[in-house]
Amino acid sequence: MHSLAVPPLFAALRQSRRVLIAGAGGGFDVYAGLPLALALWDAGVEVHLANFSFTQLELLDRSAWLDDNVVAVTPDTAGPEDYFPEGALARWLATEDLPATVYAFPACGVRRLRAAYEGLVDRLDLDAVVLVDGGTDILMRGDESRLGTPEEDMTSLAAVAGLDVPVRLVSCLGFGIDAFHGVNHTQVLENIAALDREGAYLGALSIPSDSREARLYRAAVAHAHAATPTRPSIVHGQIAAASRGEFGDVHVTTRTAGSELLVNPLMAVYFSFQAAGLAGRSLYLDRLADTVGLRQVGLRIEEFRESVTPRVPRAFPH
Numbered sequence: 360m361h362s363l364a365v366p367p368l369f370a371a372l373r374q375s376r377r378v379l380i381a382g383a384g385g386g387f388d389v390y391a392g393l394p395l396a397l398a399l400w401d402a403g404v405e406v407h408l409a410n411f412s413f414t415q416l417e418l419l420d421r422s423a424w425l426d427d428n429v430v431a432v433t434p435d436t437a438g439p440e441d442y443f444p445e446g447a448l449a450r451w452l453a454t455e456d457l458p459a460t461v462y463a464f465p466a467c468g469v470r471r472l473r474a475a476y477e478g479l480v481d482r483l484d485l486d487a488v489v490l491v492d493g494g495t496d497i498l499m500r501g502d503e504s505r506l507g508t509p510e511e512d513m514t515s516l517a518a519v520a521g522l523d524v525p526v527r528l529v530s531c532l533g534f535g536i537d538a539f540h541g542v543n544h545t546q547v548l549e550n551i552a553a554l555d556r557e558g559a560y561l562g563a564l565s566i567p568s569d570s571r572e573a574r575l576y577r578a579a580v581a582h583a584h585a586a587t588p589t590r591p592s593i594v595h596g597q598i599a600a601a602s603r604g605e606f607g608d609v610h611v612t613t614r615t616a617g618s619e620l621l622v623n624p625l626m627a628v629y630f631s632f633q634a635a636g637l638a639g640r641s642l643y644l645d646r647l648a649d650t651v652g653l654r655q656v657g658l659r660i661e662e663f664r665e666s667v668t669p670r671v672p673r674a675f676p677h
Contacts, residue, residue, distance in 0.1 A: 468650030559636020
């Protein structure tokens with residue numbers, strides 16, 4: 360039983376002392392976990408950060424690799440100058456005197472990614488893993504009109520759902536952003552309602568715009584933008600704008616030129632779930648269990664999509 364007085368997300372983590380917060384979808388997804396990490400650090404919890412990486416990790420010195428599946432990125436780790444979100448985050452964390460190692464997983468299929476997580480579970484003695492998604496396409500069960508960009512998210516969900524860890528959660532930040540990839544957010548809300556009926560929904564939690572968590576998150580995003588000027592995060596640019604009260608067609612990078620945006624308060628809200636419940640609703644996650652490469656994941660999803668009739672999308676009526 361949950362209470363209005365205690366957000367269910369924090370209630371689910373109440374007994375956890377060593378938590379891994381990991382970006383599910385690659386790129387800058389790990390930044391979606393920063394507000395939560397900051398709140399947990401302030402509460403005395405040992406928090407570690409990780410990311411399913413789009414960085415060319417093979418270019419990093421082998422001394423940074425803990426094993427074949429995990430890289431430990433620190434502020435001193437040399438990496439590609441044009442795109443290295445994990446390195447940028449590690450350097451920013453160090454400026455704030457926060458734990459400054461960001462673990463990076465190479466782009467791969469479920470089997471290798473689960474091995475990476477299992478290695479970190481043992482190495483860090485974890486009792487909780489929280490996947491974070493910039494956007495909400497990790498909530499797609501497979502029969503929606505469009506799935507967004509599911510390959511990385513579903514690989515991460517399948518890997519974490521199979522871990523032997525007491526607490527496994529998923530939190531989404533950036534509601535509405537996946538409209539760019541064709542996601543129908545009425546169907547997102549329909550999926551959330553179904554997860555609520557099944558007891559897997561941990562509610563929505565707004566990040567107060569004047570909170571320390573929001574201020575430091577915006578600072579981290581601004582730092583990442585400056586560190587990656589040719590490929591700044593579109594997702595976190597919008598979330599950061601929403602977190603300071605901006606609304607409407609707000610552009611923070613020329614990468615969105617020519618498109619109409621709807622920055623709004625829902626983008627700065629965590630929607631959280633039990634990972635097992637979310638994985639259990641997927642119509643195709645079992646097809647990904649033995650995948651080795653990310654391209655193989657994409658092909659399995661394509662094969663599944665050819666076998667279903669997608670639900671008819673509806674416009675949000677309000």
